[in-house]
Amino acid sequence: xxxxxxxxxxxxxxxxxxxxxxxxxxxxxxxxxxxxxxxxxxxxxxxxxxxxxxxxxxxxxxxxxxxxxxxxxxxxxxxxxxxxxxxxxxxxxxxxxxxxxxxxxxxxxxxxxxxxxxxxxxxxxxxxxxxxxxxxxxxxxxxxxxxxxxxxxxxxxxxxxxxxxxxxxxxxxxxxxxxxxxxxxxxxxxxxxxxxxxxxxxxxxxxxxxxxxxxxxxxxxxxxxxxxxxxxxxxxxxxxxxxxxxxxxxxxxxxxxxxxxxxxxxxxxx
Amino acid sequence: xxxxxxxxxxxxxxxxxxxxxxxxxxxxxxxxxxxxxxxxxxxxxxxxxxxxxxxxxxxxxxxxxxxxxxxxxxxxxxxxxxxxxxxxxxxxxxxxxxxxxxxxxxxxxxxxxxxxxxxxxxxxxxxxxxxxxxxxxxxxxxxxxxxxxxxxxxxxxxxxxxxxxxxxxxxxxxxxxxxxxxxxxxxxxxx
Numbered sequence: 001x002x003x004x005x006x007x008x009x010x011x012x013x014x015x016x017x018x019x020x021x022x023x024x025x026x027x028x029x030x031x032x033x034x035x036x037x038x039x040x041x042x043x044x045x046x047x048x049x050x051x052x053x054x055x056x057x058x059x060x061x062x063x064x065x066x067x068x069x070x071x072x073x074x075x076x077x078x079x080x081x082x083x084x085x086x087x088x089x090x091x092x093x094x095x096x097x098x099x100x101x102x103x104x105x106x107x108x109x110x111x112x113x114x115x116x117x118x119x120x121x122x123x124x125x126x127x128x129x130x131x132x133x134x135x136x137x138x139x140x141x142x143x144x145x146x147x148x149x150x151x152x153x154x155x156x157x158x159x160x161x162x163x164x165x166x167x168x169x170x171x172x173x174x175x176x177x178x179x180x181x182x183x184x185x186x187x188x189x190x191x192x193x194x195x196x197x198x199x200x201x202x203x204x205x206x207x208x209x210x211x212x213x214x215x216x217x218x219x220x221x222x223x224x225x226x227x228x229x230x231x232x233x234x235x236x237x238x239x240x241x242x243x244x245x246x247x248x249x250x251x252x253x254x255x256x257x258x259x260x261x262x263x264x265x266x267x268x269x270x
Numbered sequence: 271x272x273x274x275x276x277x278x279x280x281x282x283x284x285x286x287x288x289x290x291x292x293x294x295x296x297x298x299x300x301x302x303x304x305x306x307x308x309x310x311x312x313x314x315x316x317x318x319x320x321x322x323x324x325x326x327x328x329x330x331x332x333x334x335x336x337x338x339x340x341x342x343x344x345x346x347x348x349x350x351x352x353x354x355x356x357x358x359x360x361x362x363x364x365x366x367x368x369x370x371x372x373x374x375x376x377x378x379x380x381x382x383x384x385x386x387x388x389x390x391x392x393x394x395x396x397x398x399x400x401x402x403x404x405x406x407x408x409x410x411x412x413x414x415x416x417x418x419x420x421x422x423x424x425x426x427x428x429x430x431x432x433x434x435x436x437x438x439x440x441x442x443x444x445x446x447x448x449x450x451x452x453x454x455x456x457x458x459x460x461x
Contacts, residue, residue, distance in 0.1 A: 012434070015441030016422040018350075020357045021415035023423065045341045047444045052346035053397045053451055054416060055353060059307035065320055066298060072328035073291055 005029050007037070014040060018047030063161045064196050067184060071199040074181060160186065160194045171196070172244050174263035182263040183229075185244060193222070195229060200262075203227040203248060210249045212257055213241025224253045241267055279344035287334040294331055301345055302327070305352045312356035312419055322355045353416070360419035400450035408443030411436050 005013075010033045016022045017030045034041045163169055168189040173181045184196040200209055209225040220241070245261035274282070274296045285293030305326055310319035326348055330337070337347050401409060414425045426436040
């Protein structure tokens, strides 16, 4: 933009501006103008309201999404300062009242057999990948190849949702030494595990988060989570460890952790 | 908790400003379906829609003061934030292939407010009628800009029309929709 826009030119852009359909320099010019022009501000507000109605197409929200948001809130550095509300209370707010939640549980139960079948498919796919990569889980002399292979596949939200509804699943929160939850995993009785949510910050490209399971007192590498495991849906395979831990390692991973865990959490029997 | 249910959106935002995460949870219950729905429609990608939804609610938590109740409803504000972020994502992509292969698969819901969903569906009907009543050239310009994430310049190029014409069509179409929605009594819910 070589010259400032006059009032009329700005006005002609207001509709497109409300739809985020202007170029960045035009957007800046409109914003500057709006700061001093109540009339144009009122016009834009009207268009934003119409756009809101236009975009008001509701879709069911993935069940685990609130967990991610709660994690983001927890690590935002801005509270929450209240401690009296338990996570279950927040979940109840998010899922509606008790009666509604119960109705949804019944509905979920009715659909569970279908989801179970879907889960078996996902688990089978992971198993196939594990074989392809030569996975040797639980091997006492495991090597780095097998630890790499443990990161079997990038799952999706449906798999995580199904895992969270599988009887006997265990949710494991990995917390920092200061008690901040940095990641949540769900483990299934058959050894499959999924990263449900994470607030682990992005690492440089030459580093990776590495997931470990303590089995018979020994740390066994379960997966390389990459340098930015912010999305849920990783699939890891494991024996049943007593503890899960995450360390930061060079991008290729290591066979034995020589750094203190960034976060850890005990696996408790359901 | 019942108090929260009876609170207006504006009161909930005050609660968020006071670090009440239960207020954020209630806002999420009311509006997450719409936020996620718009993000999914614009990005055409489930994972990106989740990211956008997360960002919008965490941003509300971090900057509740950016919402000005005098300028409109919270739902409009959240959807404007959602749209802006979703469009940024779409424009940052080198390829639009993913958008063209949109997956309309619906995912199981565990959390959305069903009563509100019914209200939303009723509103959606009215909005669909208002959109359908627009002249084709205005409707097309608005849809290409809003749902496809194009700038008005790109829309002009796509439709082989002067840029000024597209700006006018978008503005006139939005005005027309505003009138139509006002006549049918559709307004933003203020809970």
